Amino acid sequence: MDKTFQPSEIESRWYQEWEEKGYFSPQGGDEPYCIMIPPPNVTGSLHMGHGFQEAIMDALIRYHRMRGYNTLWQVGTDHAGIATQMVVERQLEAQGINRHDLGRDKFVEKVWEWKEESGGTITRQLRRLGSSLDWSRERFTMDSGLSDAVQEVFIRLYKEGLIYRGQRLVNWDPALHTAISDLEVISTEQKGHLWHFRYPLAEGEEHIVVATTRPETMLGDTAVAVHPDDERYAHLIGRKIKLPLTDREIPIIADNHVDREFGSGCVKITPAHDFNDYDMGTRHGLPMINIFTEDACINDAAPEKYRGMDRFDARKKIVEDLESLGLLQKTVDHVMMVPKGDRSNVVIEPFLTDQWYVDAKKLAEPAIKAVEDGDIQFVPSQWENTYFSWMRDIQDWCISRQLWWGHRIPAWYDNKGNIYVGENEEALRKEHGLAMNIELTQDEDVLDTWFSSALWTFSTLGWPEETEDLATFHPSTVLVTGFDIIFFWVARMIMMTLHLRKEVPFHTVYVHGLVRDNEGQKMSKSKGNVLDPIDLIDGIDLETLVTKRTAGMMQPQLAARVEKMTRKQFPDGIAAYGTDALRYTYYSLASTGRDIKFDIGRIEGYRNFCNKIWNAARYVLLNCENEDCGANSSSTVHLSLADQWIISKLQETATEVEGAVSSYRFDLASQSLYEFIWNEYCDWYLELSKPILWDEDASPEAKRGTRQTLLRVMESSLRLLHPMMPFITEEIWQTIAPLAGCSGPTLMLQAYPQGKPELVNQAACADIEWLKSVIDGIRNIRGEMNIPPSKAIPVLLRNGNENDRTRLQQNSRYLKKLAKLASVDWLPEGEEPFAATALAGDLEILVPMADLIDKAAEISRLDREIDKLKSDISRLGNKLGNQSFVDKAPPAVVAKEQEKLQSQQHALETLEKQRQRIQQF
Known part of the structure; x- marks a missing residue:
């Protein structure tokens, strides 16, 4: 492995291999698991909301794929009638022509040309995010199969009296007509x-x-x-x-x-x-x-x-x-x-116009009942109330749009105003016995894009043909969506699917919050607070970021304000954090139903998490490559107390993650994994392994057991983490897996770990927690007394019971190594040494101070720090006591100054207590 983790080097390489090898397609299994992607607009590019939503879906898909489900994540894009037509019309305007100069057929040809050349931006960006979509099944709402489905539905609903043409009030855009x-x-x-x-x-x-x-x-x-x-x-x-x-x-x-x-x-x-x-x-x-x-x-x-x-x-x-x-x-x-x-x-x-409508009231009744009966469940459940509120007061749905790009309405008119609905003019003449001298004119309007997307869960699987995919993957399992389209998309899918398929489109609707900036403000270009997920992944220099954020702004004052904000917030541009760090940031914020405040500081923390995992893997390889790691089942191994503890913690973590994912609490799942990998495995277990691996007196069986545990727990951790951090886990797993006795072409098709309660050793856990509390107590004393970590110190213990004595006897090697102790002994009864103290339960930990610090020098140092803090506190107090500053400064600035003052006051209190303790020695 390279010395440092370089995400840009591994991400494109692994994604290309996964896609080329077909790992994203269904792999078989007894139980299907299917998610339909909310189809992004073909004109679109990835924004933070997309990034968050796709990360959630990919974690669910990768998790269930590893759990052995026959997993499909169906991919596709929406033709985005208005947006796409506007893009192409602007291109024509630049050439000095308009769509009317071309005519309808030529204009539609131009749109298709644009789609083939420039319409794939967002699908390329989805790949950069690591989304394991089955690209071999990619659909487009205007492709021939989906167009046939749309026409079939319109004709069927018209003949059933559920679609009609009428004059009603609509939202009318006077610019787009x-x-x-x-x-x-x-x-x-x-x-x-x-x-x-x-x-x-x-x-x-x-x-x-x-x-x-x-x-x-x-x-x-x-x-x-x-x-x-x-x-x-x-x-x-x-x-x-x-x-x-x-x-x-x-x-x-x-x-x-x-x-x-x-x-x-x-x-x-x-x-x-x-x-x-x-x-x-x-x-x-x-x-x-x-x-x-x-x-x-x-x-x-x-x-x-x-x-x-x-x-x-x-x-x-x-x-x-x-x-x-x-x-x-x-x-x-x-x-x-x-x-x-x-x-x-x-x-x-x-505006009062003639439009086409769907009789939504009739379709709504079974859709309401499906949620009432629990056939469809909302997560969080309170969104059901929003759904019921909309559905019980539903108005007929205007489905026609006065555009050229879209599914043209399959309706024709004669010169008497009669309406004929069918597949084509020839079929209609035959059906209605219309002579050729009766002129028929097709309706100029197209269908609302929400009409075609309402059929998404089954039209993408081949409907109206009864395909094998339709039988296998429909109803889909879960829909992941934002609350803002519960009515526009979710409800309409439920209505259409129940009417046309007599089954629900999905069993669960997971409703996530909206991504906002770190102050809870909605991200918008005019506010200058927009973050592009790709910029966070790849990095962007300041000047390019400024140009990007101010592009197209017609108001110089607004552009200047956004530029100023950008330069202040990102003076060095945005660093490259990599996909895994961005994804993990999303998961850490994904508590159900709440809006998400995205703080770039978090992504820095999770980039450090990636580095931590990478360095831990290098430590494991350094100690296990070309060594006997117990891969041979006949090898005798001895599992130390630390080995038994980390194996137990692994089982508990796997159980916690399974419970969190099943309840869509990705924040809890990511927190559990983070704490286990960073705190338990990297900070504690790797250190606990050193006294055995580096001790010449340790038995071969003990060394073999520790190497085996290092590898197996690391390999299991990579599998646990993979759905959230796919790239770094795959890269490390390829090196770790053979040493751990695992085989297979890719981590993403390995079995997902499940907690095994029988492997949890409660006694080992209690003993290691005791050890950790003693070491933490000693480290706290070092910090408070400013004793260098490298200096070996004596420690005395007092007030312990028999369990404490037994644990000390069993773990003195660990204790001396990890706490850097010269000695550790029980304090003779009756003695009262000159010492700093800490507690681990009822056990008192004493560190004699006589030979460790220069009392006068330490008091002098503390006095200087205390004087500086008092000066800072006085300055901040005067500033916050100035009513003019409090009234005029932005609330965020005032709050930051208040937080700074509280922090300084807490630091002063701590130093004064430390000075008082030293003075008493």
């Missing part, structure tokens, strides 16, 4: 105004005041609503308003939805341009007047003077006109949430 889902709408806080307008009654001199943040929509008002119990307006219910700027009269209606406390308590109702108004308009049978074009300009349904105006220009003009008519009562500053398209960044309009 398409309906979008709620998930693609980002609400942002924005300063605006609340305008109060007077609407005159049609008869008499009275008027009513309405308040609105969108004056332009008044051109489509079809009612004014008040609360039925609002005494101020009870006498007006049923009367009519003369709608300003139009020639229309509209009614005053009563509805319980009206908030009497908002504005004037009177609400203008525009059913075609507000979701709440649409529901109210439907309840009261109000007309639906759409006043916008697809570009969000005023259309011909509005008064002529406003036609063709942009909505925001129309807003200004309408306010001016109403003010000139004396109908503007007042304008109030108002902070509101404004919906914007996540791709286009333009304000989204509720």
Whole structure:
């Protein structure tokens, strides 16, 4: 093995071998275990959320593969209708053309060309993360098999009356000219105004005041609503308003939805341009007047003077006109949430259009029952409440999008408006007896990408054909996902699969938290806190990182702020930590259901963990290569107390890890492994092995037993750790395994260790814990008294019982070696030496001080340190006592200064106690 661990050298080499040898494909086994990857967008690149999610899935897959399950991790990508179309359209714009210049067929060809050339970024990055996906089965939501499945489902549901075409309100993106889902709408806080307008009654001199943040929509008002119990307006219910700027009269209606406390308590109702108004308009049978074009300009349904105006220009003009008519009562500053398209960044309009819908209410009933009956379980279980809340109030699902890239809707129209749904025009003419002189035109829309991904668990396995894979791996075992798509994806998969397959798509939904920065803030480019997993793996220099973080920023001030933050946070860039360290950081944070605060300090710690394992393996090889390690079953071995203890701890750790993984507590699994490997094996057992291996008087059987234990526990530890740290464990295992008597081409196909209670020796564990507590006590005295670790010291023991005496007799060799002792004896009764003390249970440990320290020199040294601490504490106290600093500084800075002060105060207290003890000697 190389002297130092170099992750970049081994990662690509091992991943290439694993993939080429086909180790990621199902290996057989009596029980299947299947995970379907949430298909990332083909336009996407790996972000921290992806990295966390993929790491969780890979640990589950590798764990169950080693447990002997017939394991499949199905891979694939989503065609990402809007995102992909935007990418290709921008490329065309750079060439001075647009998609309409090409036409639909040529444009789709261009998209396919882009996909083949540039659409594989995220799949390459998944490989860098060590994801053991079965690449031989890679699917794409637009490939021929999945496209056939999508068409089959649409036709079937249409014929069953579960898909229909209708006019309803949708989220409309005026820049992209398409309906979008709620998930693609980002609400942002924005300063605006609340305008109060007077609407005159049609008869008499009275008027009513309405308040609105969108004056332009008044051109489509079809009612004014008040609360039925609002005494101020009870006498007006049923009367009519003369709608300003139009020639229309509209009614005053009563509805319980009206908030009497908002504005004037009177609400203008525009059913075609507000979701709440649409529901109210439907309840009261109000007309639906759409006043916008697809570009969000005023259309011909509005008064002529406003036609063709942009909505925001129309807003200004309408306010001016109403003010000139004396109908503007007042304008109030108002902070509101404004919906914007996540791709286009333009304000989204509720828009009344003809779209295709799925009757979700009928499909929801069995999907609710499946979770109620326990056929599908959520982890953590509280997410079931979120699922039920959404499903019991479900609305019909808009599945059409006004795009060219996607699954084109298999529906045709004749010139009379009749709709024909089927596989193709030829089949439809034959089915319906349509003559060739009847012109048929296919629907221009494509299906929402969530429609195809709703079929993901079974379409990827060959459905609608009843394939062997479908019979073997469906239902899948577990779905790993974020809570933000429980409704958009998880619920829709459950509904579709139950309806089409009469079975659940998966048995467990593991819902993980979102990855945030170390202060709990959402990662965003504008905040300058985004971390790229690949940068953490490979490293990145400061200038490249700054360029990457500020790329594409149109606002110089924002770019400058992000640059400043980046230079302050990463003055030396980001070091290369390697894949294993990044993955282990994810696992250490993976407590179920909580958002994850990612602190780069943790990944540094786990890089050190990798180095610790590497150095431990080198120690094992140094002491075991070309030596008798008891691999021959006929060899006699003697297991020392330390050997029996570490074997026992290995069994306990394996049991703990199994319990943690089965409950999806990867934080507990990683913690248990870390503590065992770092603390028990590396820090203690390797040291405990030295007195035997390096002692010329130790028997060959004892040396053989210790070498055997060193190897076997290391080899088992590598197997335990492999699902979380695949690369370093494979590299070391290839060298360690033959010496430990193991064989096989790869660690990833070895059996996963399971705890064996019969191998746990409680007496050995108790004896070693006693030894550790005594050594820790001695080391604490060394630290407090500033005695060098290399100096051999005498130790006296007092107040021990018979167990302590027996343990001392059995372990004096270990004790002298590990604690660097000149001698260890029982204190004669009646003596009271000049000594520092520590406790190990009831046992008192004494280290005589007379010959170890220069009392005067040590007190002088401590006085200097105490004076410096007092000065620092005074300075920090003054700073935190300055109200101006506390009020103006960022909370994180104030908190850091407070933590520093507490740390200094604790250090001062410790040094003063130490000085007092020395003074007493």
